Amino acid sequence: MMTRFLHTADWQLGKRFGSVSDPSKQETLRSARFQAIERLAAAARTHEVDFVLVAGDLFDSPTASKDVVSRAFAAIGGIPAPVFAIPGNHDHGGPGSLWEQPHFLAEEASLAQNFTLLTEPKPHLAGKAVILPCPLLRRHSSANPLAWIPGAGMSGEGLPDDLVRIVLAHGTTQEFGAERDADDGPSSPNLIDLSILDTEALDYIALGDWHGTKKVGPKAWYSGALEPDRFPKNSEYESGQALLVEIAERGSLPVVTPIRTGGIAWHEIDHDFQGEDARAVFEARLQDLLGSRVHQDALRLALSGSLSLEDDAALSGILERYGARALRLEVRQRPGIQPSESEIQELAARPGDPLLAAVASRLQADNASDPLSIEGLRQLFACVRELENGGAAR
Numbered sequence: 001m002m003t004r005f006l007h008t009a010d011w012q013l014g015k016r017f018g019s020v021s022d023p024s025k026q027e028t029l030r031s032a033r034f035q036a037i038e039r040l041a042a043a044a045r046t047h048e049v050d051f052v053l054v055a056g057d058l059f060d061s062p063t064a065s066k067d068v069v070s071r072a073f074a075a076i077g078g079i080p081a082p083v084f085a086i087p088g089n090h091d092h093g094g095p096g097s098l099w100e101q102p103h104f105l106a107e108e109a110s111l112a113q114n115f116t117l118l119t120e121p122k123p124h125l126a127g128k129a130v131i132l133p134c135p136l137l138r139r140h141s142s143a144n145p146l147a148w149i150p151g152a153g154m155s156g157e158g159l160p161d162d163l164v165r166i167v168l169a170h171g172t173t174q175e176f177g178a179e180r181d182a183d184d185g186p187s188s189p190n191l192i193d194l195s196i197l198d199t200e201a202l203d204y205i206a207l208g209d210w211h212g213t214k215k216v217g218p219k220a221w222y223s224g225a226l227e228p229d230r231f232p233k234n235s236e237y238e239s240g241q242a243l244l245v246e247i248a249e250r251g252s253l254p255v256v257t258p259i260r261t262g263g264i265a266w267h268e269i270d271h272d273f274q275g276e277d278a279r280a281v282f283e284a285r286l287q288d289l290l291g292s293r294v295h296q297d298a299l300r301l302a303l304s305g306s307l308s309l310e311d312d313a314a315l316s317g318i319l320e321r322y323g324a325r326a327l328r329l330e331v332r333q334r335p336g337i338q339p340s341e342s343e344i345q346e347l348a349a350r351p352g353d354p355l356l357a358a359v360a361s362r363l364q365a366d367n368a369s370d371p372l373s374i375e376g377l378r379q380l381f382a383c384v385r386e387l388e389n390g391g392a393a394r
Contacts, residue, residue: 056088
């Protein structure tokens with residue numbers, strides 16, 4: 001009796017993206033998360049899944065706004081399958097939590113009758129499966145969320161033994177440390193100890209918290225975030241996915257297939273400026289990567305090598321243009337500056353600007369390789385170009 005479902009986590013609807021200063025770009029990033037749910041709904045329809053799991057952090061905050069809650073349930077209601085979720089560390093449960101607010105309950109009943117929140121650690125029947133939920137009822141917990149499962153028994157009252165058993169949990173496994181991002185806030189010590197489980201008696205362990213897809217055991221997976229929200233940690237890091245899980249029968253190993261749901265691309269680029277055409281090569285690389293896309297990418301750059309004053313000024317223009325196109329541009333390192341002899345002479349020999357020429361000559365005499373001197377020459381060069389452009393304009 002085949003059981004087929006989608007494992008997702010870390011939707012974090014309502015994420016503020018405080019590291020992005022432009023409000024319109026923040027809204028684009030927030031809206032992308034709802035668009036990812038539409039792609040999830042399409043995958044659920046295509047693969048005719050029995051249900052969808054959300055392994056915590058459906059919302060980014062335990063105080064999500066009413067607007068976010070309404071948009072969330074409208075999107076969930078469009079998924080053509082039951083949706084089961086647990087609270088995570090970002091949207092933890094407990095008395096007075098988001099999950100108990102009148103607006104939440106009313107919109108759930110009105111817009112998403114296919115949604116079930118699992119706030120109690122006890123077996124839950126879901127068609128051809130038994131879900132063993134491990135909800136977080138506070139943001140930080142020192143207790144193992146899985147602790148109840150061995151003592152509670154795997155069968156449950158009145159639950160047939162042939163139904164597959166699926167653990168649904170949110171936290172950090174001891175084998176796999178949690179990642180952090182500038183927008184995450186304080187870290188969470190919610191440690192998951194998988195070793196206490198009898199994995200032979202389980203069929204799948206659906207985990208949330210790590211935002212990249214990761215297999216941490218024969219039957220244990222992190223699905224990763226539904227929509228990417230950070231730069232990749234390494235070359236193997238994949239985010240913006242749901243996992244299609246197929247279990248032929250109780251006791252068989254799950255077949256897991258990643259399904260792309262993300263829309264925004266997050267690029268981390270290292271580039272070394274070498275040779276006469278270094279700037280042109282870098283600009284061509286950005287053009288090949290982004291093409292004509294606007295507000296669909298985030299860029300993190302680590303730039304090394306050295307540039308002339310002219311090329312450094314041109315690089316600033318390139319970064320300004322692509323900073324406008326990208327939803328987020330982070331420059332972790334810029335190339336050094338190595339003024340050419342002609343550039344230094346141009347600055348130091350300006351009869352019409354004796355003060356500027358004197359400053360340039362002094363900076364050159366102090367130490368043409370000293371960082372402060374180089375920065376001074378860069379600023380002088382920018383002033384000269386601004387004066388020249390202004391004079392041409394007049």
